[in-house]
Amino acid sequence: MNKLKKYKLPLIYLVLFVGLLFSLFPYIWMVLSSFKVSGEIYTQLIPTKLTLDNYSFLFSGGSGQQRNFLYGVVNSLIISIIPTISVIFFGVLTAYAFRRLKIMGYKIYENFIIYQMLFPGVLFLVPLFLLMRDWGLINTYTSMVLRYLIDPWAIFIYIQFFKTIPESLLESARIDGASEFQIIFKIMVPLSKTTTAIVALFTFMARWSEFLWPLIVNKEYGKMPLSVLLALFTKGGYQQYPGVQMAGATLLTLPIVILFIVFRKYFAKGINFTGLKG
Amino acid sequence: MGSLNTPYSIIFGGEFMRSEKARKNIIGYIFSSPFLIFTIIMWLYPFIWGLIISFKEWNLISPNQPWVGLQNYIKVIKDPMLWIMVRNSVYFMVVFIILTTITSLSLALLIKQIPKFKGLFITGFLLAYVSSGVAYSMVFNLLFAGDGMVNNFLDIFGIEIGWFTNPNIAMASIALIVCWKFTGYYALFFLSGLNNISDSLYEAAKIDGANAWERFIKITVPMLNPTFVMITVFATITSFNLFTEPFMITGGGPMNATKTLMLEIYNRVFSLLQAGYGSTLAIVSGIITFIFVWVLRKFIERDDIYE
Numbered sequence A: 001m002n003k004l005k006k007y008k009l010p011l012i013y014l015v016l017f018v019g020l021l022f023s024l025f026p027y028i029w030m031v032l033s034s035f036k037v038s039g040e041i042y043t044q045l046i047p048t049k050l051t052l053d054n055y056s057f058l059f060s061g062g063s064g065q066q067r068n069f070l071y072g073v074v075n076s077l078i079i080s081i082i083p084t085i086s087v088i089f090f091g092v093l094t095a096y097a098f099r100r101l102k103i104m105g106y107k108i109y110e111n112f113i114i115y116q117m118l119f120p121g122v123l124f125l126v127p128l129f130l131l132m133r134d135w136g137l138i139n140t141y142t143s144m145v146l147r148y149l150i151d152p153w154a155i156f157i158y159i160q161f162f163k164t165i166p167e168s169l170l171e172s173a174r175i176d177g178a179s180e181f182q183i184i185f186k187i188m189v190p191l192s193k194t195t196t197a198i199v200a201l202f203t204f205m206a207r208w209s210e211f212l213w214p215l216i217v218n219k220e221y222g223k224m225p226l227s228v229l230l231a232l233f234t235k236g237g238y239q240q241y242p243g244v245q246m247a248g249a250t251l252l253t254l255p256i257v258i259l260f261i262v263f264r265k266y267f268a269k270g271i272n273f274t275g276l277k278g
Numbered sequence B: 001m002g003s004l005n006t007p008y009s010i011i012f013g014g015e016f017m018r019s020e021k022a023r024k025n026i027i028g029y030i031f032s033s034p035f036l037i038f039t040i041i042m043w044l045y046p047f048i049w050g051l052i053i054s055f056k057e058w059n060l061i062s063p064n065q066p067w068v069g070l071q072n073y074i075k076v077i078k079d080p081m082l083w084i085m086v087r088n089s090v091y092f093m094v095v096f097i098i099l100t101t102i103t104s105l106s107l108a109l110l111i112k113q114i115p116k117f118k119g120l121f122i123t124g125f126l127l128a129y130v131s132s133g134v135a136y137s138m139v140f141n142l143l144f145a146g147d148g149m150v151n152n153f154l155d156i157f158g159i160e161i162g163w164f165t166n167p168n169i170a171m172a173s174i175a176l177i178v179c180w181k182f183t184g185y186y187a188l189f190f191l192s193g194l195n196n197i198s199d200s201l202y203e204a205a206k207i208d209g210a211n212a213w214e215r216f217i218k219i220t221v222p223m224l225n226p227t228f229v230m231i232t233v234f235a236t237i238t239s240f241n242l243f244t245e246p247f248m249i250t251g252g253g254p255m256n257a258t259k260t261l262m263l264e265i266y267n268r269v270f271s272l273l274q275a276g277y278g279s280t281l282a283i284v285s286g287i288i289t290f291i292f293v294w295v296l297r298k299f300i301e302r303d304d305i306y307e
Helices: A002-034 A053-059 A069-100 A106-118 A122-134 A141-148 A152-162 A167-175 A180-191 A193-209 A212-217 A226-235 A242-262 A264-274 B007-053 B071-078 B080-113 B118-130 B133-143 B149-157 B170-195 B199-207 B212-223 B225-241 B244-249 B261-271 B275-300
Strands: none
Touching: A002 A242, A002 B080, A002 B118, A002 B133, A002 B170, A053 A069, A053 A242, A069 A106, A069 A141, A069 A152, A069 A180, A069 A193, A069 A226, A069 A242, A069 B007, A106 A152, A106 B007, A122 A141, A122 A212, A122 B007, A122 B261, A122 B275, A141 A212, A152 A193, A167 A180, A180 A193, A180 B007, A193 A242, A193 A264, A212 A226, A212 B261, A226 A242, A226 B133, A226 B244, A242 A264, A242 B118, A242 B133, A264 B118, A264 B170, B007 B275, B071 B275, B080 B118, B080 B170, B080 B225, B080 B261, B080 B275, B118 B170, B133 B149, B133 B170, B133 B244, B170 B212, B170 B225, B170 B244, B199 B212, B212 B225, B225 B261, B225 B275, B244 B261, B261 B275
16 A cells, blocks of 8 residues: 555656647647658658758748738738737726726626627628628728627626726725726726736637638638638648648747747636636 | 715715716716627627528528528428538537546546646646647648558557548547647646535545545535536537538548538538528527537536535
């Protein structure tokens, strides 16, 4: 029995370590393969010689078409950063109006937000596409970001945080002559740094990985985000270039992995709220 | 009312309160008007429009949009493809729930016992969660290819599996890769569930003579009920909305084995331009999802976990 106990902990570490290797293997393989020459991708786990050809192929625009992946990165950043800023701004503003100013009917609105999050997105796909088309927004950045500018989920978690701020703090600011707008940006926003980090992290990650919506509303290669460009590249005439595919996949994965590692502290805090994120 | 104690309310009394309330209301409505307008235009209006289109026959372009009543709905329900897709989704659900519960619960139980490097392991296992659909679909597509790394390895034992080409297991393979993505994520929920169970419960059970297995079944499992519910609900919603993985890897094949409602809606509307039929399919998909979630929650969710 005692002998068993002695080996128990090292054994757990061993199992966890092996499990972690399995979990990280697809990433490791992806990065290694992106530097391999095409002959070695299926046969050789550790490459015998490294090459940057796959990456230079990506950035030189493939076979001379306008599928430049550098634009893809820029486009992905555009359609990720704009909604992230907007979601935070309107999230703070709306949550403050509901929870702190307690506007008429705020309880109804707050309940509505929760029901809104439970509605499956599939119901909105076709009519929203038609809306974009009728407004003449197909093939524009606007169509790709518009529906994501306000997120009930962000309002919801700001409400949760604003609940915890004592009203006396706001009252004394009001007595000092602060406008509500000043209270929001001088008191509420600095206090809710953690919440903002959570909202920013999850919104950015979701928009960066977004695939279906930009696939539908934009057909111009020059405006495609990385995810769509890469998918069409893979499904198109480039199937025989697995190395290039993996270089692209690395490019798509790397930014959010780095973001995650840097902000992992907030991630663990925010994860409790993600169950509700649609 | 917090404002009752401020000097202003003491001096001006009730009148101040009333005007203060009106002021907050006006400013509050100005602040929240973007959200309210946005919700009407980008949420309520499309929702109603989607309902209306589902009763029409329309090819997305023609100005002619005749009402066809329930015809689309009857067509959807009579189409054998619907039931194939529901079968695929249920298959995904079952495999995903079983796999993910096993992997993430085991992971949580293991991580709970270690004194050091907890954060390191959690971060490591969560890395899979942040991968984007397109990227990891591409990676697994190559890893699980006929002559890919995994099959080359299995070849040593004389096994060859058509991960995405055998219609009987293609959907299970997709469930497997989605499980890869979510193991660390649900382990985190299981871990916080485990941390919420007080040691006194286990001590009491030990005194009553319960062995380790009995303690696990009678205490741990019921206390983790919220996470089981989360996995089940997530699996249900995901199974019908699965798009990126089958789109990237199988295209719905082989023999429709990985066709999902989302994939079919995409094909119907954006390839075949059947807007009416596609909208009907979306609504039917929403209803089916709702029924599945409702029924499964009835079976799994328990309120009496603290008894």
